[in-house]
Amino acid sequence: MAKDTKERILEAALEMFSQNGYAGTNVRELSASLGLVKSGVYKHYESKEAIWNALLDQMIAYYADHFGSADHLPTVPDSLEALTRLTMRMVNVTVHDEKIVMTRKVLTLEQFRDPRARELATKHFLTGLTDMFTRIFTGMMEKGLLRENDPAMLAFAYTAPISALIHLCDREPEKTDEAMAQIEAFSRHFIKVYGEDGHE
Amino acid sequence: MAKDTKERILEAALEMFSQNGYAGTNVRELSASLGLVKSGVYKHYESKEAIWNALLDQMIAYYADHFGSADHLPTVPDSLEALTRLTMRMVNVTVHDEKIVMTRKVLTLEQFRDPRARELATKHFLTGLTDMFTRIFTGMMEKGLLRENDPAMLAFAYTAPISALIHLCDREPEKTDEAMAQIEAFSRHFIKVYGEDGHE
């Protein structure tokens, strides 16, 4: 039962930190949201900062597990249309999975305060997606689906606009549908521009 | 002298809010940074929240003045090389002007809490740049510098990656030089892809 509560504290912390930030969150509310009294959480973490650090540890580990290793690379699409489908599938997950959304929000809010949050933010928002699609595009060029080009530059040009719209969804969730449509339109535009003729 | 202090309070607030966020800033420190004692600022603003609202008012007005009207549109570049030069000039200002940097940071930190900050954030981070370059690209297509294409889509594809690197500069200022170089490389890549042949 101990481990359960310790986990639940981190879940609640992610939720509250992602909404109000670290400084804007108090231990009383956090405990209350778990049906605990304030002092109860101090049985599991010695301080508010310890909760924050444990949460960051978890986020860092999660990222390394799920996005850091080459194992979890999606298979290279075998058509241009499949690239759009793959993209939409990934974006759908990332925008609708509450835990991922909250993780991005927390990193957004704490990136200027905590060096580890800053580092992870850059991975989440920039280099992670770019690296991933660099590999994908390399594969697609080998298959003759994309024109020969600097795959890293293409990956950057492809993922940065998508990332911008994901941020928009985090900020204004009511615009999610619109943003998803724009991502799909952008993906098709990208394919038209960079796709090898005959594969459209 | 009154107006001077009232202004200086907003300047100090921008600085502190951009570093520690609204919740992470206390009025005592804010006053001290102006050589005032806490109660002094309450002669000018009735509460911490009033300071925040006045700062937001100012940021919104500033944005409307400087980026909202069509007056301040840069002249349409008359060559592809000039597009890159214009871009680098604009990025240089936006990344090195401390006040603009702090404004972006504040909007980043408060976008999930304050609806007006949210709205302004979307303008700063997404639609503002896109709208601006939609006009620029329209002009460049009329001049025969860019291939006929959806100018809004092109503007989005151009500005979003640049915006992502500006965010990187805000987050990790030590990477500014690297990011600037990447922006320039991206701009030249973009020109190669979308520029009308014979104008390279």
Place this chain on the structure above:
DNA sequence: TTGACAAGTGACCTTTCGTTCACTATAATG
């Protein structure tokens, strides 16, 4: 010169924060 007012001070108030601690209930262990 005087009166009024804006700007700033320092003491104080209330609330809320993070944290501690003596204590209880529970459940596993010897």
Place this chain on the structure above:
DNA sequence: CATTATAGTGAACGAAAGGTCACTTGTCAA
């Protein structure tokens, strides 16, 4: 069965927060 560790309670604490107020000072208009 006795014991001991664990999870949780509730009262309390000191520090720090936002905010108020009576008071002083300096400036300027009448």
